[in-house]
Amino acid sequence: MKKIAVIGTGYVGLVSGTCFAEAGNHVTCCDIDQSKIDKLAQGIMPIYEPGLKELVDKNAGRGTLQFTSEISQAIRDAEIVYIAVGTPMSVTGEADLTYVKQVAQTIAENLNSYKVVVTKSTVPVGTGKVIQTIISQYSSAPFDIVSNPEFLREGAAIKDSMNMERAVIGASSDKAYEIIAELHKPFTSNIVKANVETAELIKYAANAFLATKISFINDIANICERVDADVSKVSEGIGLDSRIGPKFLQAGVGFGGSCFPKDTAALLHISKDCGYDFKLIQAVMETNESQRMLLVKKLISALGSLKGKTISVLGLAFKPDTDDVRSSPAIDIIPLLTDFGATVRAYDPIAIDEAKKKLGYQCSYSEDPYETMKQADACLILTDWMEVKQLDLHKVKSLLKQPLIIDGRNLYQIETMQRLGFTYLSVGRPAVHKENTISRAM
Ligand SMILES: NC(=O)C1=CN([C@@H]2O[C@H](COP(=O)(O)OP(=O)(O)OC[C@H]3O[C@@H](n4cnc5c(N)ncnc54)[C@H](O)[C@@H]3O)[C@@H](O)[C@H]2O)C=CC1
Numbered sequence: 154m155k156k157i158a159v160i161g162t163g164y165v166g167l168v169s170g171t172c173f174a175e176a177g178n179h180v181t182c183c184d185i186d187q188s189k190i191d192k193l194a195q196g197i198m199p200i201y202e203p204g205l206k207e208l209v210d211k212n213a214g215r216g217t218l219q220f221t222s223e224i225s226q227a228i229r230d231a232e233i234v235y236i237a238v239g240t241p242m243s244v245t246g247e248a249d250l251t252y253v254k255q256v257a258q259t260i261a262e263n264l265n266s267y268k269v270v271v272t273k274s275t276v277p278v279g280t281g282k283v284i285q286t287i288i289s290q291y292s293s294a295p296f297d298i299v300s301n302p303e304f305l306r307e308g309a310a311i312k313d314s315m316n317m318e319r320a321v322i323g324a325s326s327d328k329a330y331e332i333i334a335e336l337h338k339p340f341t342s343n344i345v346k347a348n349v350e351t352a353e354l355i356k357y358a359a360n361a362f363l364a365t366k367i368s369f370i371n372d373i374a375n376i377c378e379r380v381d382a383d384v385s386k387v388s389e390g391i392g393l394d395s396r397i398g399p400k401f402l403q404a405g406v407g408f409g410g411s412c413f414p415k416d417t418a419a420l421l422h423i424s425k426d427c428g429y430d431f432k433l434i435q436a437v438m439e440t441n442e443s444q445r446m447l448l449v450k451k452l453i454s455a456l457g458s459l460k461g462k463t464i465s466v467l468g469l470a471f472k473p474d475t476d477d478v479r480s481s482p483a484i485d486i487i488p489l490l491t492d493f494g495a496t497v498r499a500y501d502p503i504a505i506d507e508a509k510k511k512l513g514y515q516c517s518y519s520e521d522p523y524e525t526m527k528q529a530d531a532c533l534i535l536t537d538w539m540e541v542k543q544l545d546l547h548k549v550k551s552l553l554k555q556p557l558i559i560d561g562r563n564l565y566q567i568e569t570m571q572r573l574g575f576t577y578l579s580v581g582r583p584a585v586h587k588e589n590t591i592s593r594a595m
């Protein structure tokens with residue numbers, strides 16, 4: 154049983170802190186945001202994540218998980234201090250380390266005994282050294298630095314954390330490595346031991362590689378549209394090769410979320426800073442941006458113009474099973490539609506409150522997908538929610554002014570849409586026209 158302080162109670166801090174408690178440790182989750190702490194103390198989750206509330210309630214109930222804004226005290230009481238604050242993208246693309254440095258300063262001011270200071274936030278290579286310098290400037294107490302990046306996915310965060318595929322531990326001493334390796338025994342036996350810098354880079358390499366797979370398949374999808382090929386078959390055909398694997402080969406509107414866009418931009422900066430021209434990652438980012446626009450172009454070409462048209466947008470979250478809308482395709486695309494003169498009605502089962510914070514009243518919102526379709530000129534699918542996959546397509550057809558669906562997630566079978574008489578334009582697959590013909594998508 155270790156005494157752990159987790160600083161930053163966002164997605165990562167809350168989920169990892171809760172899982173450390175579930176594994177038998179005593180965890181204090183801290184945040185400067187008092188309203189977040191107050192809510193958590195009352196059992197109200199600040200994020201939507203399947204299974205999280207049950208686990209928080211269980212561990213808070215038995216006293217192994219606590220929430221506080223008294224960060225100094227939590228640090229003084231802990232043997233291990235986890236830094237899990239945000240590292241948002243700055244205007245120039247690199248990771249903004251303001252919050253990490255603030256926390257390092259607070260740790261330095263409260264270092265009353267030996268502690269292992271662990272970075273879970275995604276931070277540029279060299280940040281461990283920066284934290285070490287800040288702490289040693291203000292304190293002479295002994296401490297070690299560890300980089301232990303987080304690989305959880307939103308929507309599957311508890312499962313990913315309780316059954317990690319691997320843990321990466323980059324420690325400044327063997328003693329610190331052993332402490333953090335021991336902490337991870339209940340979660341995985343695959344531990345990658347590295348130096349601090351390597352561990353920091355592994356996190357960016359992992360996210361950049363996954364983002365590269367997505368942009369690669371989107372580029373292939375764009376070729377498919379020009380040569381009458383079907384990208385879903387290409388994904389199947391290459392994914393069955395175990396060296397390639399089937400995951401992250403789903404073509405569509407491009408990746409979003411709080412990490413892939415920010416971490417690819419940060420990796421580009423890291424490479425520039427060390428004098429390397431990382432052309433591949435630049436191309437991955439460019440493909441992702443243009444993928445959003447391709448959907449808007451398809452919509453415009455199908456409708457002639459968007460002026461005066463009503464568009465039903467299905468999905469605001471960047472992926473299913475989360476209310477996170479950070480860098481979500483919908484948040485990028487809806488303002489473009491309204492700029493072109495369209496009226497937008499948006500559906501999402503849980504992300505409406507978060508989307509309103511970004512989009513305000515640029516569109517209307519509904520938790521009923523059919524409500525957004527009544528007499529709409531087209532339907533645009535942006536999130537692969539199960540609720541959208543399972544729509545009653547007969548009802549959809551009867552509600553829309555004309556049976557036009559632009560699908561940024563390739564949710565439906567081409568043959569079904571042809572049989573039902575839709576005009577159906579997806580990504581990298583043959584286009585279906587309501588006259589019952591199939592052609593290239595553009
Ligand atoms: N969201 C995700 O799925 C994943 C995120 N990451 C990385 O983990 C880090 C955290 O991400 P999120 O949890 O999404 O961030 P977030 O932005 O949702 O939460 C960060 C929290 O830190 C708090 N905070 C900021 N400064 C503080 C301070 N000085 N003292 C105490 N609390 C402070 C904020 O109030 C906020 O509640 C980022 O570096 C991110 O790249 C890594 C893997 C997955």
Ligand SMILES: O=C(O)[C@H]1O[C@H](OP(=O)(O)OP(=O)(O)OC[C@H]2O[C@@H](n3ccc(=O)[nH]c3=O)[C@H](O)[C@@H]2O)[C@H](O)[C@@H](O)[C@@H]1O
Pocket residue numbers: 275303304305306307308360363367400401402403404405406407408409410411412413471472
């Ligand atoms: O560093 C992070 O924050 C996390 O980023 C991603 O997790 P997450 O952003 O939660 O979601 P993913 O499931 O990876 O999806 C990211 C985006 O890619 C898109 N995507 C994913 C897969 C695919 O085949 N095609 C595709 O367009 C999704 O729709 C979504 O917009 C990584 O998968 C996690 O391992 C990592 O810890």
